Amino acid sequence: MADQQLPFERPIVELKNKIAELKAFTQEKGIDLSGEIEKLEGRLEQLEKDIYGNLNPWERVQIARHSKRPTTLDYINRLFTDFLELHGDRLYGDDKAIVGGVGKFQGIPVTIIGHQRGKDTKENIKRNFGMPHPEGYRKALRLMKQAEKFQRPIINFIDTKGADPGIESEERGQSEAIARNLIEMAGLRVPIICIVIGEGGSGGALALGVGDRIYMLENSTYSVISPEGAAALLWKDASQAKRAAETMKITAPDLKELGLIDEMIPEVRGGAHRNVDEQAAQIQKVLEKSLQELKDLPGEELVLKRYEKFKNIGEYTHVNGVMVMK
Numbered sequence: 001m002a003d004q005q006l007p008f009e010r011p012i013v014e015l016k017n018k019i020a021e022l023k024a025f026t027q028e029k030g031i032d033l034s035g036e037i038e039k040l041e042g043r044l045e046q047l048e049k050d051i052y053g054n055l056n057p058w059e060r061v062q063i064a065r066h067s068k069r070p071t072t073l074d075y076i077n078r079l080f081t082d083f084l085e086l087h088g089d090r091l092y093g094d095d096k097a098i099v100g101g102v103g104k105f106q107g108i109p110v111t112i113i114g115h116q117r118g119k120d121t122k123e124n125i126k127r128n129f130g131m132p133h134p135e136g137y138r139k140a141l142r143l144m145k146q147a148e149k150f151q152r153p154i155i156n157f158i159d160t161k162g163a164d165p166g167i168e169s170e171e172r173g174q175s176e177a178i179a180r181n182l183i184e185m186a187g188l189r190v191p192i193i194c195i196v197i198g199e200g201g202s203g204g205a206l207a208l209g210v211g212d213r214i215y216m217l218e219n220s221t222y223s224v225i226s227p228e229g230a231a232a233l234l235w236k237d238a239s240q241a242k243r244a245a246e247t248m249k250i251t252a253p254d255l256k257e258l259g260l261i262d263e264m265i266p267e268v269r270g271g272a273h274r275n276v277d278e279q280a281a282q283i284q285k286v287l288e289k290s291l292q293e294l295k296d297l298p299g300e301e302l303v304l305k306r307y308e309k310f311k312n313i314g315e316y317t318h319v320n321g322v323m324v325m326k
Contacts, residue, residue: 006062009270012051015044052269055219058242060251061227063219064198068273070280072099072114072157075197078280079287080105080112086143088135092172095136097128097164100143102152105287108295111147113140113208114157117198131164134177137207141181144188153191153291156208161226163204178207185210186306189299193290195265195283196220196252197272212306213290214260216252217279218267222260223250260313 005013019040026033055063063069076083076099083103087094100113117123117130124130140156147154163174185192194211200222216222225233230248231240249255252264265282272279294302 004067006059006066008051008055008059008062012044012047015040015047019044048269057245057248057251057254058227060219061199061221061241061245063271064221066271066273067119069198070272070276071119072112072116072159072197074276075157075280075283076103076112076114078277079284080110083112087139089138089142091138092135095128095133095139096126097130097132097160098136098140100140102147105155105291108291109150109152111143111152111154112157113143113154114197115160115205115208117159128164130160131162132160132204132207133164133166133169134172134174137163137177137181140208141177141184144185144192148188148190151190153193153295154188154211155287156192156194156211158194158196158200158205158208158222159198159220160201160204161199162201163207175203178203181207182210186310187303189302191291191294191297191302192306193287193294195286196222196261199226201226210306210310212294212302212309213262215263215265215286216255216261217265217272217283218252219271220252221250222252222255223248 019037022033022037022040025031026037080103083101085099085101089095097116098113099116100111102109102111104110115130115132116127118125118127144154163169163178191213192211193213194209194215196205196209196214196216198217198220199205200209200216200220202224205222223230227241227245227248227250228238230244232238234240234244249258252261255261256264263286265286267282268275268278297305
């Protein structure tokens with residue numbers, strides 16, 4: 001399958017094609033065009049720096065949604081050893097939109113949980129496009145409670161457009177399942193590290209996002225609603241998604257500035273899909289640092305610091321004795 005070309009990448013692709021044509025012509029005709037090729041490669045290097053170094057919010061949304069963007073399982077396979085996937089919520093069934101299990105990070109036993117989408121139509125249908133049902137969130141909670149019982153740190157990878165919005169999910173208690181995760185995660189007495197690796201959409205993302213450390217990959221997004229959804233609500237026109245993305249403050253740089261995340265993890269130039277191994281190495285550095293900072297903290301202190309962390313997000317004022325957000 002050909003790599004997905006994003007609209008703003010067209011000048012880069014055209015220049016790459018030109019370089020490839022010159023190299024093929026050189027090989028076929030035996031004519032030395034190395035000087036011209038070298039100049040074009042220099043122009044390509046600068047063009048990539050200019051484009052990828054100045055991405056606007058909508059372009060970051062497009063990268064976060066890239067069909068080849070690494071998933072939770074891609075990172076599990078590169079960062080952890082002895083991973084054993086566990087299934088089911090012990091109430092209804094197994095939701096393939098969330099994967100979870102136990103493994104080792106540099107010899108340390110950990111619990112790993114994450115949203116899992118597909119990379120083609122068949123797998124996306126199997127994974128419900130990474131949109132969990134209530135049994136997925138209950139499976140995640142079961143594994144997190146198990147982690148607390150055995151004193152294992154929890155590492156959550158967030159990558160979903162949102163929770164499944166279907167009638168059957170509502171009938172099985174979608175809202176309650178998400179709310180239950182928020183309540184329970186707030187009080188877990190083991191370290192919780194959350195990393196947004198793609199899209200972090202609404203409560204479907206937040207149900208895995210109550211942690212001691214919250215990180216985002218540079219080109220990921222985290223928002224209460226999709227840009228299309230916001231545009232439809234604000235301007236009755238979903239085609240205004242680009243405009244919405246620019247006003248919603250949903251990108252990693254914006255959320256770091258607002259204090260909603262602890263750190264932005266740099267991405268490979270052009271997006272994590274360009275070099276998954278290198279991107280995993282960047283995530284590994286963050287996990288090493290976080291686990292080192294959190295591993296020796298008593299459970300009571302973890303819970304208290306987590307409470308203070310979320311209490312201090314946002315700016316508040318008092319109106320008629322009621323605390324409201326500015």
